[in-house]
Amino acid sequence: MAMTIIEKILARASGAATVAPGDLAVVDVDLTVMIDLSFSGSSWREVLKVHDPDKVAVVFDHEVPAANRESAATHARGREFVRRFGIKRFHDVGPDQGISHVVVAENAYCLPGTVMACSDSHTCSAGALNCVARGLGAPDLLYALTTGQTWFLVGETVRYDLTGRFGEAVSAKDLFLHIAQNYGDHANQNVEFGGPALPHLSIDARRTLTTMGAELSAEFATFEPDDVLIDYVKARNPAPFEPQYPDPDAAYLRRETIALDRLEPMVALPDKVIRNAVPVGDAAGEAIHQAFIGSCANGTLDDLAEAARIVAGRKVAPGVRLIVTPGSQRIFAAALRAGYVQTLIDAGAVVTPATCGACFGGHMGVLGPGETCITASTRNFRGRMGDPTARIYMASPATVAASAVAGRIAHPGRL
């Protein structure tokens, strides 16, 4: 029976010849990733056995360095866990620090064709590396950690064939907003990306898209493998892997073609993204207090380069805070070497250490009552980044950088 990428990976991982929509697949997990919040408060339960410590990575990301006493205690508990079970892949505060999904990709911990679990909703990010990856809840994560298995309900798959290339100041975030606006949510469905545009889409851009798959409510988001991906993985992880391609006659719920060169910068209005996005021009002029660029979706080197290009030789508007949080310290260092950090700081931005930070309202850029923010991160839910009366618009790094300079929501091509 012909299968999509997701179906093929789930079939392999569950030891079945095939799986089909509607099946409950019990699968072996190749990589379980724990984050700092995995060790926090009411979610944490003392683990007595770990199925296979070599299939575990621990990445502190939500509040690094520790933001307060509670997060410090959480980190301490995580370090004790790492020591007790001999976890080798551990990313503490330091030069290897970063958001787990970014760290997993830049080390290719998750190999094409494999299954990954992590207790953060944006785990689907690793689908850019041709993985079946999704966020689990805390009990689910402990189940995967201690038994080596988890379950997935197999959903139908929507295929997006991408053609052409992005125009100036248009990026993967705009493509995501286009999909959320025009096709709505994908609850209980998988999303598969492919098409002739792939050679022009960097791994960073693909990761932005698969990460935002969580915001479509997709079960899994994945990319068809190509030479760009295979070279990326081989440069980072010597382990052998078997990328999975869809069968030519695989059954999709829908198949859509999107021409990248016909997209324009978009912005999501506050509170949700599903069918709540407009062309930037329709929201232009809205005054802002804060502009944020960061998160697992938009803290990539591509994103920092684009933000620096927009603000170069300009100044952040008076009364506006532009906060930039790289996705990992490795990205931070690369952005330093490339000059992007200097350009951003010269324009008036504050560049923070790599962490989830302001994206989830944790620290380093929390919003106050009545404030308006435009963010290039993952979510614009009410109260997400701080006070519930704050309004959060969501857009690409280029649009956020342009808005920071203008002091109001602005089109990145018309500064």
Place this chain on the structure above:
Amino acid sequence: MPSGRVWKFGDDLNTDLMLPGPLLRASEEVQARAVFSANRPGWVDLVRPGDIIVGGRNFGTGSSRPAARSLRNLGLGALLAESINGLFFRNAVSFGFLAITCPAVATAFEEGQTAEISLDDWTVRNRESGAVLQARPVPKSLLSLMTGGGVYPVLEARGLIAPAQPSGASRSGHP
């Protein structure tokens, strides 16, 4: 056969509304008191044990935070929604909260009416109007977790995790 008074919510209800980020490390009691505090302040004071939430599309979109646990801890009997985010559904399974997908449920109920759910034939009946809807069956192995207290007891019984500390995981309001 769970039945209860219906509270109606719309489409795309997200986890941050059910469990605000600043409370991620708070006690379960404090978390439960904050459910929908930004979009429907005071609602938690009106909820009675066994009440049922009727949602629209894409219920529970958002993060992995244990929002389903807060609904359980409020004493709600079930969630019925046109569609349910997969991660929220997983948390409902693994924290032991009944969450059922039921197409057309949002238009079949007015707030305050009574929903009767049969887990035998997976029907949902509006006691007042008499309308009967067909829900999507939850696979047996997942249903037994949902109605049996979730994943933690399973892992405890297998000696894989330690029993809960009394201070960290109280379940006030859980029926």
